[in-house]
Amino acid sequence: MIEFRNVTKVYEAGNRAIEGVSLHIDDGEFVFLVGPSGSGKSTIIKLLTAELEPTSGSIEVNGYKLETIKKRQIPYMRRTVGVIFQDFRLIENKSVFENIAYGMRIVGASSREITARVPYVLDLVGLENRGRRLPHELSGGEQQRVAIARALVNNPAMIVADEPTGNLDPQRSYEIMMLLESINALGTTVMVVTHEQELVNRFTKRVIAIKDGRVINDGMDGYYINEET
Amino acid sequence: MGYLFKEGVRNMYTHGFMSFAAVCVTVACLVIISSFSLLIYNLSIFVSDMEQQNRVLAYVEETYDTAEAKSVGSRINLLKNVREAVFISREEAGERFIRQEGGGEAYEGIDSSTFRDRFEITLEDNSKMDETVTALEQIQGVVKVRARSELAKGFTTIQKVLNLASAAIIVVLLVVSLFMISNTIKLAMYDRRDEIAIMKMIGATNRFIRFPYFVEGFVIGSISGAVAFFLEWGLYDFLDKRISEVQSLQLLKLVPFEQVLLLTAVTFGAVGLFVGVFGSVMSIRKFLDV
Numbered sequence: 001m002i003e004f005r006n007v008t009k010v011y012e013a014g015n016r017a018i019e020g021v022s023l024h025i026d027d028g029e030f031v032f033l034v035g036p037s038g039s040g041k042s043t044i045i046k047l048l049t050a051e052l053e054p055t056s057g058s059i060e061v062n063g064y065k066l067e068t069i070k071k072r073q074i075p076y077m078r079r080t081v082g083v084i085f086q087d088f089r090l091i092e093n094k095s096v097f098e099n100i101a102y103g104m105r106i107v108g109a110s111s112r113e114i115t116a117r118v119p120y121v122l123d124l125v126g127l128e129n130r131g132r133r134l135p136h137e138l139s140g141g142e143q144q145r146v147a148i149a150r151a152l153v154n155n156p157a158m159i160v161a162d163e164p165t166g167n168l169d170p171q172r173s174y175e176i177m178m179l180l181e182s183i184n185a186l187g188t189t190v191m192v193v194t195h196e197q198e199l200v201n202r203f204t205k206r207v208i209a210i211k212d213g214r215v216i217n218d219g220m221d222g223y224y225i226n227e228e229t
Numbered sequence: 230m231g232y233l234f235k236e237g238v239r240n241m242y243t244h245g246f247m248s249f250a251a252v253c254v255t256v257a258c259l260v261i262i263s264s265f266s267l268l269i270y271n272l273s274i275f276v277s278d279m280e281q282q283n284r285v286l287a288y289v290e291e292t293y294d295t296a297e298a299k300s301v302g303s304r305i306n307l308l309k310n311v312r313e314a315v316f317i318s319r320e321e322a323g324e325r326f327i328r329q330e331g332g333g334e335a336y337e338g339i340d341s342s343t344f345r346d347r348f349e350i351t352l353e354d355n356s357k358m359d360e361t362v363t364a365l366e367q368i369q370g371v372v373k374v375r376a377r378s379e380l381a382k383g384f385t386t387i388q389k390v391l392n393l394a395s396a397a398i399i400v401v402l403l404v405v406s407l408f409m410i411s412n413t414i415k416l417a418m419y420d421r422r423d424e425i426a427i428m429k430m431i432g433a434t435n436r437f438i439r440f441p442y443f444v445e446g447f448v449i450g451s452i453s454g455a456v457a458f459f460l461e462w463g464l465y466d467f468l469d470k471r472i473s474e475v476q477s478l479q480l481l482k483l484v485p486f487e488q489v490l491l492l493t494a495v496t497f498g499a500v501g502l503f504v505g506v507f508g509s510v511m512s513i514r515k516f517l518d519v
Contacts, residue, residue, distance in 0.1 A: 049430065072434075079432035089427045093243045105232060106433040150431065 001027050002048060002158070002191070007057030009043050017043040018213040021057070025191060027157065030184040032200050033193045035210035041193045044210070045162050049083060050074045062157045079107060082151025082159045082188075086166035088143040090135040096122070096146050097131035103153045121149045125179060141172035148179060158189040165199060173199055233437070237444025247417035248445070252453050254413045255504055258406030259457035259497055260464070265402060267465060267493075269395035271483050276391065280355050280384040287314075287365050288373040289346040298346035301370040305348055310361045313351040319344040345372075355381040407504070414446075414508040418516060425516045435517050442509045450505020454497040461493060462486055 002025040009017045018040040046052040059066040062080040090099050101114045125145040165173030184190040209217040241248045289298040305314040322344040327336045358381045365374045428438050469483045
């Protein structure tokens with residue numbers, strides 16, 4: 001569950017990234033967070049992964065109150081949120097299997113658990129035969145699937161995807177969205193941050209629209225606000 | 230734990246060039262500092278040997294027979310700064326004199342009574358020569374004391390300058406070395422900042438991220454220390470042999486490496502490990518703040 005209550009973030013240079021943002025995302029929801037470049041989407045992601053601290057307001061993520069969270073608790077909070085990035089952020093010198101297994105190793109999983117779980121997740125994202133490859137040997141779509149598998153491997157309560165299709169062609173983008181939808185169907189909360197209007201409109205999901213750091217729309221009808229709105 | 234240990238060793242290979250650079254810089258710094266330290270150590274021993282040869286002579290009252298003259302030695306040995314007082318009879322003194330002058334007919338028939346019984350005294354600390362001479366002169370039976378206190382002062386000054394200069398130069402070299410080594414390690418860490426950021430983002434604790442770097446620093450430090458030690462040993466032995474082959478450099482005989490082997494090995498091991506482990510763990514710190 002994500003809860004933003006009247007959150008404002010002002011950067012040191014005085015740049016006001018978001019202002020008075022309040023939003024609530026329940027467990028099991030699928031939400032699009034949309035808005036033009038510079039609207040504050042990335043700031044929201046950074047705030048909910050505790051990369052940034054809010055200037056004012058309060059944030060709660062999967063039971064962790066981020067305004068009072070201790071530094072040493074942040075890794076444990078992050079384990080409840082699987083984050084997927086536009087540039088995949090895979091560890092280049094580790095195989096696909098090891099990239100995914102790493103997520104399990106940090107929580108102290110045994111080799112037996114890893115050997116059982118990683119092939120299952122690889123199968124789930126359609127990469128069952130790619131375990132031994134290095135990330136650079138895969139296509140962009142496949143690399144994003146590896147990133148999704150890594151985010152999924154510890155069964156997080158929530159997946160946050162930051163422009164997950166930004167580097168992919170329309171067909172691969174659609175496939176990735178379908179994959180995220182199927183993950184959501186299994187009970188995981190999914191939040192997709194994007195500015196791709198067409199892609200959003202192909203799905204009938206809740207859309208939260210941000211512009212100039214403020215929430216300007218929050219609806220269940222796939223509504224999308226573009227830059228001209 | 231086993232996984233983290235393997236990761237540390239594996240990281241060394243996957244970032245082979247940076248590991249190699251870190252080892253090379255550490256080895257170079259260790260060899261430069263230790264070579265200089267060994268040079269200073271040898272010079273210091275050389276000066277100290279020369280200083281020890283500057284002995285004080287205490288002449289005994291002419292009227293004393295040999296037994297009485299020898300008994301003066303027990304009073305001389307009571308002085309704090311006296312390490313050793315060797316009795317030289319007037320006969321022996323005469324023989325030495327003739328030997329020193331090259332012998333010959335002119336010296337035949339010199340009566341040993343021309344010379345006085347004496348003590349050849351080695352001091353603990355030549356910088357206190359003047360005070361010791363005064364004390365010797367007050368001993369009953371000692372009629373005259375001969376000491377080259379100016380020479381002693383000269384040696385003391387050389388030793389002090391040598392100590393001060395070497396300490397200053399070693400500190401400067403150490404600081405420069407630490408700076409170079411820490412920069413090399415920082416560069417290696419900078420190379421991996423994205424990797425560390427990914428680890429942080431998926432929920433790895435700082436301890437989990439740091440441990441492989443600790444292992445890596447430990448291994449790199451150990452390798453650097455070992456390589457530097459054997460390199461230094463080889464260089465030292467080579468130099469020692471070359472010096473012993475040159476007749477004119479016989480005075481500069483080096484202390485055998487075996488005499489400083491343990492100290493050098495322990496120092497190299499400790500410095501290598503400290504630099505490797507501390508350098509890695511400290512350099513990673515700023516990348517962990519994500």
